[in-house]
Amino acid sequence: MVEVGRIKLGSQGLEVSVQGLGCRDLSALGKPEPDMIALVRHAIESGVTFLDTSDFYGRNANEIFLGKALKGDVREKVELASKFGLLFADGKLDIRGDPAYVRAACEASLKRLDVDCLDLYYQHRVDTRVPIEVTIGELKKLVEEGKIKYVGLSEASASTIRRAHAVHPITAVQLEWSLWARDVEEEIVPTCRELGIGIVAYSPLGRGFFSSGAKVVESFSENDFRKRLPRFQPGNLEHNNSIFERVSELAKRKGCTTSQLALAWLHHQGSDVCPIPGTTKIENLNQNIGALSVKLTPQELFELESFVPGDAIKGDRTAIGTAPWQESDTPPLSSWIAS
Template sequence: MNNPIPRRELGRQGLNVSAIGLGCMGMSDFYGPADDAVSLAVLNHALDIGVNFLDTADMYGINGANERLLSQLLRTRRREVVLATKFGNVRGPDGAFLGINGRPEYVRSACDASLQRLGVDHIDLYYQHRVDRSVPIEDTVGAMAELVKAGKVRFLGLSEASAATIRRAHAVHPISALQSEYSLWTRDVEAEVLPTCEALGIGFVAYSPLGRGFLTGAIQSAEDLAPDDWRRSNPRFQAESLPTNLALVAEVQRIAAERGCTPAQLALAWLLHRNPSLVPIPGTRRIARLDENAAAATLALGPQELERIDRVLAQREVAGTRYPAASMASVNA
């Protein structure tokens, strides 16, 4: 890459990361077969070009497979990585989902297990992956704060938390980052969550910033996905939703072509222009896509271009919820 990737601050506690991060989930689960050797090549290339913010979770892959994958990189390049992982979504040894756990004793044991799998002595950013509605957020974040005092964690985060939950959590211990889905076709957080983060000085990490790949234009139907790809069950990828959603993608492609960039770069640049404390973490298993995404960090969009995109978004509805009904119950909690 010709231009260095700029850095951004998440929160007010000193967490500095690359303006584009790398979501690692798809390297181990949910999006069809993956190759660990290829994934490691992508991870090393990310650090080589300045993408230092790597995002994983203990539930990405059976028995923490994604954390174990990252451990192979961390053995030799730990100092170059801003490492984020998550706890709270519990899976059994066979990969079955067992629910959400935010109890203090689980927080402590989950952190120790992640540290062991990752092969590190501390986690830079530790998120509660989903809010446990049966446990007061004060209790969960209190246990997370103990991990900071113990030196096992540097900064704290939440994922898919509501504005009210964020305020309660932040009153217990500073929250450096809130991670939730945000993209051209998922803008729920704009009403309350983003303003709350801005008011409290909390950074925002946007996952699925490319609409789980849909906004790139590479997916025209569910048949373009592997048979075991989780997106086949996503409402937005269903046949009844596709015509409406493809119309939005066509508009994004048109604007990107006129701008001389790819649809993915336009979608990422749009996010980066929304807030200076926002960092998208697109996932990929290909070096070419990683380079493409990273280049968006230096793509400047003018006021007229941003206004045009906003007009398109106002005119083009999105069909389907972002998760199946059962999973929707755990977001914005």
């Protein structure tokens, strides 16, 4: 097994495993809970100690599951991250960042996870009705009260990140970043690096695309949200698969899988980047860890990036209504004070 190293995430002191584990699917319907707990503990024993969840995953079920997985002395071995802000209200997706909701959400997550403190707490999506200063102000209070250690944002614009960071240091920004999603490289990543903010890359395998290309759709269940994503629609999918095949050829020359190559590319983007691939299979987890042993030369990085320039993938990366970072600007603080 490849040794999983450690990195400093952000500049406030948080240290995490160089690769994390996205836990969203571990509590999915039909997944045997003992097997999924065994996977979490295998990850921790292997050195993957940065665990990512949210109160939105499974509508609270994922946090409850992870709380069970961390019973005993396991909690002290991990860096636990959760998120708030996405919810269903009256059957519709909503986003909230008002102070009362921030506090209530945090306290509910602590109870479900059965922990006293979260290592990292993100705003899952930015509430464009509430000035970001107001949301971060409440998170700052939670830090001062010892309920969370570090503050993060997810899918936030550069201006939102700057405004938030001015109120309380932001430790990490979680964003979709992979060979499949490179829109963040122009503005968001440089902003994080300027401010000393760590980068957590979710869906580093292109929502499973780099596992098997177009064939991945054959594994989608009837209610898999990916079936709604434009990039998996006919026409777009065939075009995108031609890119997968080029990446796959380089992977064969490197003696690794295509998914390992895609992960290795992210690991080569800097020591401030932590991908958090998710899986429900131990063999896939081991394979993801194996990506850490894939070393890319500058020429190979150039070749790989030439296959997938920023505008190469066809179709939007998100479904309608899921609020990518381009839609995350909030009103000025003065508007909230005036109201």
